[in-house]
Amino acid sequence: MSGWLAIAGLGPGDDRLVTPEVTAALAEATDVVGYIPYVARVADRPGLVKHPSDNRVEIDRSRLALSLARQGRRVVVVSSGDPGVFAMAAAVFEALEAGPPDWRALDIRVLPGITAMLAAAARAGAPLGHDFCAINLSDNLKPWATVERRLRLSIEADFAIALYNPRSASRPEGFERALDLLRETCEPTRVMIFARAVSTPDESLRVIALSEATSGMADMRTVVLVGSSATRIIPREGRPLVYTPRSEPA
């Protein structure tokens, strides 16, 4: 009768990066809905029904979650990272807007999480320490021309840039084109960070110059950070520290 829907971010992988707010919502939930590997991160317990689903069915999944909440269930839709950044929150609101009017009366909350670029930046130092942008390189959902235009303007604005979903098996060429565009428009020493599966046992982090970057360094578990022209490297024993200064000289 008093159902609700929480769209929750599980962070990048380590349970120590899950907020207590999300943990509390999961403890009260009757149903967990999401992509298979994210639902698998939630511990089983009596009374909790799991609804894992495959990739690319985000709208069906959202409709299921909204329907369950409408029936009085306490539903958590899980995303990795932050649900509002290239994740489930926008999909749920798309489904809600197109759905029956009574869905709008539901108790719906979005519970933020640590998104991939912030986890990656923290591991590297502070590469997003000045103005920055986040671009989803997947062209499943938008024309490549849009990706390219945004990337060009971001470089012109001298943002640090976070590239989400840089590369998948089904579209290996997009990230190669993005690298070509970076090579055309940035100096060869531009700092790049390839951060894969940060905070999980599979974590790897590579700090390199643009001139050394190849598209094979990224996959769907990688977020790629491109420094601004001001981004600096502090050499030291082991992996260097990377940061973008807060200030720009007048």
Next chain:
Amino acid sequence: MSGWLAIAGLGPGDDRLVTPEVTAALAEATDVVGYIPYVARVADRPGLVKHPSDNRVEIDRSRLALSLARQGRRVVVVSSGDPGVFAMAAAVFEALEAGPPDWRALDIRVLPGITAMLAAAARAGAPLGHDFCAINLSDNLKPWATVERRLRLSIEADFAIALYNPRSASRPEGFERALDLLRETCEPTRVMIFARAVSTPDESLRVIALSEATSGMADMRTVVLVGSSATRIIPREGRPLVYTPRSEPA
């Protein structure tokens, strides 16, 4: 002898948005260093020394923290939000780079947190559900011309835009200029969100059209989100939901 330095994000205000990783670091710390109101958020306990300092002394504060860690203390530098987003991490690395070489051998970690734009976006719906950027409107640290250029290019790129530090008593005119620029370049119905002190007892959230926005709606505790041209409002009883669709038609 085995000192360390953690640069930690306390999130936007609610303790339920502090990650367990940050809580654990604070529990092991001997010293907490930071801006007065953020240090005040850390509970006192025997053996914990607090070093609160005022605004605009970020480099001095960083040097103190690095020196303490070098002396073998376990030091947490606290920021609100995420330490890597317009906060203390870049300042610490600036101080480290300019400081004595032995500082580079320190055990330094950055612990991510929920940054203001993600907390604000979650409250509003999913306004950052597609490509977006974050711009610090403070011109203490960079020329206004840079702010304006980035804002123009961001609008041209059709990003959703998060504006941090939009307005302070010492520089009331910058945000007014930013609003003028938005009025020149965006349609009057462009969605804006003024999110103040999200997750604290002082929280307020206002969703309005650009044509209704005035500079007095923002202060230093406000993050302002500007939708992209695709950002949508779902009307309902009470506050509407705001989201930016994941996809762009080809």
